[in-house]
Amino acid sequence: MAEIQIKNVAKTFGAYQALHDINLTIADQEFMVLLGASGCGKSTLLRIIAGLETATSGEVWIGGRRIDHLSPKDRGIAMVFQNYAVFPHLTVFENIGFGLRMQKLPNDEVTRRVERTASLMHIDQLLKRYSGELSGGQRQRVAVARALAMEPDVILMDEPLSNLDALLRMEMRAELKGVLAESKTTAIYVTHDQVEAMSMADRISVMHQGRIVQAASPIEVYRNPSAEFVASFIGNPPMNFLRAKPAGAGKWTVAGQLFDGPTADKPELQFAIRPEDMQPAAEGLKATAKVVEPLGAHLLVTCEIDGSLFRAVLDSDMTVRPGEVLTLAPQSNRVRWFDPETTLAVA
Amino acid sequence: MSQASMAASVPDPQPDPDATPATNTRSAGRFLYVSGVVLLCAWVIVPIYFLMINTLSSPETVNSFPKPFFPEFDLGSLTFFAGFAGMLSALKNSVLVAGMTMVMSIVIGAPAGYALSRFEFRGKGTFRLLILLTRAFPLPLLALPLAVMFIRTGLDDTALGLALVHTTLAIPFSVLITFSLFSGIPIELEEAAWTLGCTRLTAFQKVVLPLILPGITASAIFAFVISWNEVFAAAVLTIENRTLTAFLLQNLDTSPLHLKFAGGFILVVPALIFIFAVRKYLFAMWGIANR
Ligand SMILES: Nc1ncnc2c1ncn2[C@@H]1O[C@H](COP(=O)(O)OP(=O)(O)O)[C@@H](O)[C@H]1O
């Protein structure tokens, strides 16, 4: 059992506050992804859990045990680094067995576990090689195998795939997900790649400027972003925003059109809709097409509505010419509302 | 110099019949470059060559005129050198002092290099500068107060006392060399070891040490050479227990020519071999990329 609890963790580097009051609970065997732009504090949070960085305040608990005062080796964690950190003076075998030797396990047990994890990661042919004789992808496999061989309670990964090329990254993504599900360890995976996050995570924690903005399942984060930042960060192209003015109880005017919305008492709201949730219709928003990009599977149209830029993903059978005025209707159950003052979602 | 012009004026295998002005300027530049290299090499190699010839010739040949241009591989001068009263004990002192300097400068210098590369602390930049500034004080300036202090503490005329002074001279280099060695080892390797069950100390033993051992050896050898070559402090601070350099200096005007040559040769050779062996790390210290 290895539930992770992060309680009120904050971190400052000199005058710079890298993390603000982080609270997060990660269930046993859950695959949690920390997603955010570079510099938002993902690595710092991961390194605090690993014990490679000390939190300025707050507590970290793993499996019901407070561990933030322990050194990394006593926390029951294993870590995979972005640049692999495979020891260059040891063979692949000794790399994978490094942690087991530190635990003073008997030789045959070390051999058994090294061989098992090596075959799991498909590197059983490479056991006698040195890291200088391996490709980036193979080194990454060694790094993961080395962590798995420890049979840790928690495995921490900091952008483990970001140094691989796109094709290999896609392959490793699926493989890692399978191997980790099999191993039944709790995993925290740091990435700035939303596709990686969406495809691997049980739950995603979206981070922004040292705070967790939303922690929810991938589909929830995508469909019901809790804040404007999440809405515009996740999804490619991102969510569209239009200004909405109140027009009576639960009614809002957006670009001259009347929509049902929340009954909030606000002078203004943001109307938000994903590009793929727009359909051509007889009645709807008037959009002037600016740029038309046929992408094969669909047609990406960048247009202007009410003076703001707006993207729609349409069926690729349609023909749209720049300058043409389209009438687009949003799928009503997909419309979301945000308060421009707090940038938070309004129900 | 005549060698230089000869080397450069050798015609190209396939001379270009219509050489443009551009290729002319280039070949002129090349001529300057080659003659510069030859001149610098000659500057260093010619004296060493004469040193070698005269060491490997019999005392009679060395003292006669004209001088030979090729060694006759006679061990007479070297045998005389070995038999000269006090010479072998001076040689022993040199090795002893250099050995102690080597150990002390690594034991003190390597931790400082590690700290400089791994920890952030106030005044780090100033500290690095200060290390180099220790070389800014001319040794003669320090020698008198040092001699007085050594006499008071009983360190004068001992191998340890001299080794302490030589360690002071060698430490800036051992700190800078080990600093660049440690900086070349990604901190993630150590962090990975920590997460795999190591303490700071065992991670250092099992990961960092094996990786920097060749470089540490090089730095140690460099400290050895610094002490081996040092003459001023050795001459001032020792009387009975002279090192080889101090001993040769003391006997400079009274000893015969072949003894001077043999002594010089014995001094130069280890230094040359060692420096050649560790050149890669000396380049690393100055931040010059090595091929
Ligand atoms: N050791 C450090 N000293 C000072 N600032 C740091 C240090 N480590 C990280 N930071 C700062 O903290 C912020 C978060 O860094 P990090 O957690 O590495 O971001 P991410 O992994 O999300 O890209 C960045 O602005 C970074 O500059």
Ligand SMILES: [Mg+2]
């Ligand atoms: Mg990072």
